Amino acid sequence: MTPQLILAVAAGGALGSVARYLVGIGSGKLFGADFPWGTLIINVTGSFLIGAFIGLFVSKWDLSPAMRAFLTVGICGGYTTFSTFSLDAYYLIERGQTLASFAYVMASVALSVGALIGALQFVRAVS
Template identity: 70%
Template sequence: MNWIFILAVALGGAIGSVMRYLVGIGAGRAFGTDFPWGTLIINITGSFVMGVFAGLFAVRWNLPQAARIFLTVGICGGYTTFSTFSLDTFYLIERGELAATAAYMAGSALLSVGALVAAMHLVRGMG
Protein backbone atom coordinates (compact mmCIF):
# COMPACT_ATOMS: atom_id res chain seq x y z
CA MET A 1 0.00 0.00 0.00
CA ASN A 2 1.41 3.37 -1.04
CA TRP A 3 0.69 5.94 1.67
CA ILE A 4 1.67 8.84 -0.60
CA PHE A 5 -1.09 7.79 -3.03
CA ILE A 6 -3.59 7.47 -0.17
CA LEU A 7 -2.65 10.94 1.09
CA ALA A 8 -3.00 12.31 -2.47
CA VAL A 9 -6.51 10.86 -2.72
CA ALA A 10 -7.47 12.14 0.74
CA LEU A 11 -6.22 15.70 0.16
CA GLY A 12 -7.64 15.90 -3.36
CA GLY A 13 -10.91 14.37 -2.20
CA ALA A 14 -11.27 17.01 0.50
CA ILE A 15 -10.77 19.77 -2.06
CA GLY A 16 -13.14 18.17 -4.57
CA SER A 17 -15.81 17.57 -1.95
CA VAL A 18 -15.75 21.18 -0.80
CA MET A 19 -15.94 22.33 -4.42
CA ARG A 20 -18.88 19.98 -4.98
CA TYR A 21 -20.67 21.36 -1.95
CA LEU A 22 -20.17 24.97 -3.02
CA VAL A 23 -21.28 24.35 -6.61
CA GLY A 24 -24.33 22.43 -5.39
CA ILE A 25 -25.34 25.25 -3.03
CA GLY A 26 -24.75 27.85 -5.74
CA ALA A 27 -26.80 25.93 -8.31
CA GLY A 28 -29.64 25.48 -5.83
CA ARG A 29 -29.71 29.21 -5.17
CA ALA A 30 -29.46 30.07 -8.86
CA PHE A 31 -31.88 27.54 -10.34
CA GLY A 32 -33.97 26.21 -7.46
CA THR A 33 -34.09 22.76 -5.97
CA ASP A 34 -37.05 21.14 -7.76
CA PHE A 35 -34.63 19.59 -10.26
CA PRO A 36 -31.14 18.36 -9.29
CA TRP A 37 -29.34 21.10 -11.27
CA GLY A 38 -26.34 21.05 -8.95
CA THR A 39 -25.65 17.37 -9.51
CA LEU A 40 -26.13 17.73 -13.26
CA ILE A 41 -23.73 20.70 -13.43
CA ILE A 42 -21.20 18.91 -11.24
CA ASN A 43 -21.28 15.72 -13.33
CA ILE A 44 -20.81 17.64 -16.58
CA THR A 45 -18.07 19.96 -15.34
CA GLY A 46 -16.34 17.14 -13.45
CA SER A 47 -16.24 15.04 -16.60
CA PHE A 48 -14.89 17.98 -18.58
CA VAL A 49 -12.12 18.59 -16.02
CA MET A 50 -11.29 14.86 -15.99
CA GLY A 51 -10.98 15.03 -19.79
CA VAL A 52 -8.68 18.04 -19.54
CA PHE A 53 -6.47 16.26 -17.01
CA ALA A 54 -6.37 13.02 -19.02
CA GLY A 55 -5.60 14.92 -22.19
CA LEU A 56 -2.84 16.94 -20.55
CA PHE A 57 -1.31 13.82 -19.04
CA ALA A 58 -1.20 12.29 -22.51
CA VAL A 59 0.24 15.24 -24.45
CA ARG A 60 1.78 17.85 -22.14
CA TRP A 61 2.21 16.98 -18.48
CA ASN A 62 4.75 14.43 -17.29
CA LEU A 63 3.60 14.41 -13.68
CA PRO A 64 4.48 11.87 -11.00
CA GLN A 65 1.80 9.24 -10.35
CA ALA A 66 0.94 10.81 -6.98
CA ALA A 67 0.12 14.12 -8.68
CA ARG A 68 -2.04 12.38 -11.27
CA ILE A 69 -3.88 10.51 -8.52
CA PHE A 70 -4.33 13.76 -6.55
CA LEU A 71 -5.95 15.47 -9.54
CA THR A 72 -8.09 12.64 -10.90
CA VAL A 73 -9.01 10.21 -8.12
CA GLY A 74 -8.75 12.88 -5.43
CA ILE A 75 -10.12 16.17 -6.74
CA CYS A 76 -12.30 14.84 -9.56
CA GLY A 77 -13.44 11.84 -7.51
CA GLY A 78 -14.39 14.06 -4.60
CA TYR A 79 -16.15 16.51 -6.90
CA THR A 80 -18.18 14.29 -9.22
CA THR A 81 -21.41 12.88 -7.98
CA PHE A 82 -22.72 9.80 -9.72
CA SER A 83 -23.75 8.25 -6.43
CA THR A 84 -25.82 11.36 -5.80
CA PHE A 85 -27.06 11.07 -9.38
CA SER A 86 -28.52 7.71 -8.52
CA LEU A 87 -30.25 9.05 -5.42
CA ASP A 88 -31.62 12.10 -7.26
CA THR A 89 -32.93 9.82 -10.03
CA PHE A 90 -34.65 7.66 -7.45
CA TYR A 91 -36.36 10.68 -5.87
CA LEU A 92 -37.54 11.98 -9.24
CA ILE A 93 -39.02 8.55 -10.03
CA GLU A 94 -40.54 8.31 -6.57
CA ARG A 95 -42.26 11.68 -7.10
CA GLY A 96 -43.62 10.43 -10.42
CA GLU A 97 -41.67 12.97 -12.48
CA LEU A 98 -40.89 10.62 -15.33
CA ALA A 99 -40.14 13.27 -17.98
CA ALA A 100 -37.74 15.04 -15.60
CA THR A 101 -36.19 11.66 -14.73
CA ALA A 102 -35.57 10.83 -18.38
CA ALA A 103 -34.15 14.30 -19.10
CA TYR A 104 -31.91 14.15 -16.03
CA MET A 105 -30.57 10.66 -16.79
CA ALA A 106 -29.98 11.32 -20.48
CA GLY A 107 -28.54 14.78 -19.85
CA SER A 108 -26.15 13.52 -17.17
CA ALA A 109 -24.86 10.61 -19.21
CA LEU A 110 -24.73 12.15 -22.68
CA LEU A 111 -23.54 15.63 -21.75
CA SER A 112 -20.89 14.32 -19.31
CA VAL A 113 -19.40 11.96 -21.87
CA GLY A 114 -19.70 14.69 -24.50
CA ALA A 115 -17.88 17.13 -22.23
CA LEU A 116 -15.05 14.66 -21.67
CA VAL A 117 -14.75 13.99 -25.41
CA ALA A 118 -14.76 17.74 -26.12
CA ALA A 119 -12.03 18.32 -23.54
CA MET A 120 -9.86 15.52 -24.93
CA HIS A 121 -10.18 16.92 -28.45
CA LEU A 122 -9.52 20.45 -27.17
CA VAL A 123 -6.36 19.44 -25.34
CA ARG A 124 -5.12 17.12 -28.10
CA GLY A 125 -5.64 19.94 -30.60
CA MET A 126 -3.28 22.10 -28.55
CA GLY A 127 -0.39 19.69 -29.04
Protein backbone atom coordinates in the same frame (compact mmCIF):
# COMPACT_ATOMS: atom_id res chain seq x y z
CA MET B 1 0.11 1.72 -2.94
CA THR B 2 2.25 4.13 -0.92
CA PRO B 3 1.42 6.49 1.95
CA GLN B 4 2.23 9.40 -0.40
CA LEU B 5 -0.34 8.13 -2.93
CA ILE B 6 -3.00 7.67 -0.26
CA LEU B 7 -2.38 11.17 1.12
CA ALA B 8 -2.55 12.64 -2.39
CA VAL B 9 -5.93 10.99 -3.01
CA ALA B 10 -7.21 12.07 0.41
CA ALA B 11 -6.12 15.69 -0.06
CA GLY B 12 -7.59 15.83 -3.55
CA GLY B 13 -10.79 14.19 -2.33
CA ALA B 14 -11.18 16.81 0.36
CA LEU B 15 -10.78 19.61 -2.17
CA GLY B 16 -13.13 17.95 -4.65
CA SER B 17 -15.76 17.35 -1.99
CA VAL B 18 -15.68 20.96 -0.85
CA ALA B 19 -15.93 22.13 -4.47
CA ARG B 20 -18.88 19.80 -5.01
CA TYR B 21 -20.62 21.14 -1.95
CA LEU B 22 -20.12 24.76 -2.99
CA VAL B 23 -21.24 24.17 -6.59
CA GLY B 24 -24.29 22.22 -5.39
CA ILE B 25 -25.33 24.93 -2.92
CA GLY B 26 -24.66 27.70 -5.43
CA SER B 27 -26.59 25.93 -8.18
CA GLY B 28 -29.55 25.39 -5.87
CA LYS B 29 -29.62 29.08 -5.00
CA LEU B 30 -29.20 30.10 -8.63
CA PHE B 31 -31.56 27.66 -10.36
CA GLY B 32 -33.84 26.40 -7.58
CA ALA B 33 -34.34 22.95 -6.13
CA ASP B 34 -37.14 21.60 -8.34
CA PHE B 35 -34.59 19.85 -10.58
CA PRO B 36 -31.18 18.46 -9.57
CA TRP B 37 -29.25 21.15 -11.47
CA GLY B 38 -26.35 21.03 -9.03
CA THR B 39 -25.63 17.36 -9.61
CA LEU B 40 -26.04 17.75 -13.38
CA ILE B 41 -23.60 20.66 -13.43
CA ILE B 42 -21.16 18.79 -11.19
CA ASN B 43 -21.25 15.62 -13.30
CA VAL B 44 -20.76 17.51 -16.57
CA THR B 45 -17.99 19.80 -15.30
CA GLY B 46 -16.31 16.91 -13.47
CA SER B 47 -16.31 14.83 -16.63
CA PHE B 48 -14.85 17.75 -18.56
CA LEU B 49 -12.18 18.24 -15.90
CA ILE B 50 -11.07 14.61 -15.85
CA GLY B 51 -11.02 14.60 -19.65
CA ALA B 52 -8.80 17.66 -19.66
CA PHE B 53 -6.47 16.13 -17.04
CA ILE B 54 -6.14 12.86 -18.94
CA GLY B 55 -5.53 14.73 -22.18
CA LEU B 56 -2.85 16.85 -20.53
CA PHE B 57 -1.21 13.81 -18.93
CA VAL B 58 -0.86 12.27 -22.37
CA SER B 59 0.28 15.38 -24.23
CA LYS B 60 1.95 17.86 -21.90
CA TRP B 61 2.22 17.00 -18.23
CA ASP B 62 4.83 14.54 -16.98
CA LEU B 63 3.47 14.17 -13.44
CA SER B 64 4.21 11.68 -10.72
CA PRO B 65 1.66 8.93 -10.03
CA ALA B 66 0.78 10.70 -6.76
CA MET B 67 0.03 13.98 -8.56
CA ARG B 68 -2.04 12.19 -11.21
CA ALA B 69 -3.99 10.42 -8.47
CA PHE B 70 -4.43 13.72 -6.60
CA LEU B 71 -6.01 15.32 -9.66
CA THR B 72 -8.12 12.44 -10.98
CA VAL B 73 -9.01 10.04 -8.18
CA GLY B 74 -8.81 12.74 -5.51
CA ILE B 75 -10.21 15.98 -6.89
CA CYS B 76 -12.40 14.55 -9.65
CA GLY B 77 -13.48 11.58 -7.55
CA GLY B 78 -14.42 13.81 -4.63
CA TYR B 79 -16.20 16.25 -6.93
CA THR B 80 -18.27 14.01 -9.21
CA THR B 81 -21.20 12.15 -7.76
CA PHE B 82 -23.00 9.54 -9.78
CA SER B 83 -24.32 8.01 -6.58
CA THR B 84 -26.13 11.27 -5.92
CA PHE B 85 -27.18 11.27 -9.56
CA SER B 86 -28.93 7.95 -9.04
CA LEU B 87 -30.64 9.17 -5.92
CA ASP B 88 -31.84 12.36 -7.64
CA ALA B 89 -33.26 10.33 -10.54
CA TYR B 90 -35.09 8.13 -8.05
CA TYR B 91 -36.52 11.10 -6.16
CA LEU B 92 -37.89 12.59 -9.38
CA ILE B 93 -39.63 9.29 -10.14
CA GLU B 94 -40.88 9.06 -6.57
CA ARG B 95 -42.42 12.54 -6.93
CA GLY B 96 -44.20 11.42 -10.09
CA GLN B 97 -41.82 13.30 -12.41
CA THR B 98 -40.92 10.32 -14.56
CA LEU B 99 -40.34 12.37 -17.71
CA ALA B 100 -38.08 14.79 -15.81
CA SER B 101 -36.18 11.81 -14.37
CA PHE B 102 -35.67 10.33 -17.84
CA ALA B 103 -34.53 13.71 -19.19
CA TYR B 104 -32.16 14.11 -16.24
CA VAL B 105 -30.59 10.67 -16.73
CA MET B 106 -30.19 11.12 -20.48
CA ALA B 107 -28.80 14.68 -20.16
CA SER B 108 -26.37 13.67 -17.41
CA VAL B 109 -24.91 10.76 -19.32
CA ALA B 110 -24.85 12.36 -22.77
CA LEU B 111 -23.47 15.72 -21.62
CA SER B 112 -20.86 14.18 -19.30
CA VAL B 113 -19.50 11.82 -21.93
CA GLY B 114 -19.68 14.64 -24.48
CA ALA B 115 -17.79 16.95 -22.13
CA LEU B 116 -15.05 14.39 -21.62
CA ILE B 117 -14.72 13.83 -25.38
CA GLY B 118 -14.80 17.60 -25.96
CA ALA B 119 -12.05 18.17 -23.41
CA LEU B 120 -9.86 15.47 -24.92
CA GLN B 121 -10.39 16.93 -28.40
CA PHE B 122 -9.75 20.46 -27.11
CA VAL B 123 -6.50 19.46 -25.42
CA ARG B 124 -5.38 17.62 -28.55
CA ALA B 125 -6.20 20.66 -30.70
CA VAL B 126 -4.25 23.11 -28.56
CA SER B 127 -1.31 20.79 -27.82
